[in-house]
Amino acid sequence: xxxxxxxxxxxxxxxxxxxxxxxxxxxxxxxxxxxxxxxxxxxxxxxxxxxxxxxxxxxxxxxxxxxxxxxxxxxxxxxxxxxxxxxxxxxxxxxxxxxxxxx
Amino acid sequence: xxxxxxxxxxxxxxxxxxxxxxxxxxxxxxxxxxxxxxxxxxxxxxxxxxxxxxxxxxxxxxxxxxxxxxxxxxxxxxxxxxxxxxxxxxxxxxxxxxxxxxxxxxxxxxxxxxxxxxxxxxxxxxxxxxxxxxxxxxxxxxxxxxxxxxxxxxxxxxxxxxxxxxx
Numbered sequence: 502x503x504x505x506x507x508x509x510x511x512x513x514x515x516x517x518x519x520x521x522x523x524x525x526x527x528x529x530x531x532x533x534x535x536x537x538x539x540x541x542x543x544x545x546x547x548x549x550x551x552x553x554x555x556x557x558x559x560x561x562x563x564x565x566x567x568x569x570x571x572x573x574x575x576x577x578x579x580x581x582x583x584x585x586x587x588x589x590x591x592x593x594x595x596x597x598x599x600x601x602x603x604x
Numbered sequence: 605x606x607x608x609x610x611x612x613x614x615x616x617x618x619x620x621x622x623x624x625x626x627x628x629x630x631x632x633x634x635x636x637x638x639x640x641x642x643x644x645x646x647x648x649x650x651x652x653x654x655x656x657x658x659x660x661x662x663x664x665x666x667x668x669x670x671x672x673x674x675x676x677x678x679x680x681x682x683x684x685x686x687x688x689x690x691x692x693x694x695x696x697x698x699x700x701x702x703x704x705x706x707x708x709x710x711x712x713x714x715x716x717x718x719x720x721x722x723x724x725x726x727x728x729x730x731x732x733x734x735x736x737x738x739x740x741x742x743x744x745x746x747x748x749x750x751x752x753x754x755x756x757x758x759x760x761x762x763x764x765x766x767x768x769x770x771x
Contacts, residue, residue: 504607510714511647514614516708518640521621528699533630533676537637540668541621544644547660554717555651555726558644560737563653563729567738570663570670571749575674575756577668581675582763592682 511552518545532584532594536577543573606724609650616643628683630676634669640666652728 522545527539547566561590588594627633632690641664738746752754 504605505721506606506610508719508722509712512712513709516705516712518617518621520705521625523701525625531630531681534633537624537633537672541624541637541640544641548644548647551648551651551653551656555722560729560733563734564654564738564742566656567659568749570659574663574668575752577671578756578760581671582760584675585764588679
């Protein structure tokens, strides 16, 4: 038994995950949760990269996902350090109270 | 078999993502994100990307999410207050997001007629093929990422250090 799945199902799943990440970015009020929504969006894009790599038998698509993972790791390390330092300075992670740079 | 596995883990990924939005405590959001990332690893495996599936588990579900849960527990911020955004977000943001999803899905469905079916017997991209491209054609970008990681480590240490008085 070897059923098949259309490639666009994977792409639609990727689009849905990306949209959920955007919604999380908009409605979440904690800095860490917003950061997690960004990670969710990165993952959604990775899924479509892998799908297209499979579709067109292109290894470079998978290499791209590998590089996205590396950049996401670096970004997570620096971002979480910034979050720690914000918490130390302001004592809160609620974005409504971290609005010094807002006009 | 492929269809069943796809449906199960796509459902897990979507449920985890929705749960990430609904949970009020960041630690619950972090755990749902781990569910999403692990299900994506299975989907990568279904697409024949065996190396990426393992890297997804080790790097994302492992390293990055451990970092997240570590910071959540270190700061111990507690529940976030329940706000559903401003008036602008309701009137403008959510329709815009709905339009985004509609446009993406419509584009994919229109282009999708030319895409093939994915089957488990399509074969896998072996780590050997992947590393041949990575270490022959893309050696310089690969080495540059190691510099990037090094800079990120130094930056994280410098930012999170306590005793410099200005943090």
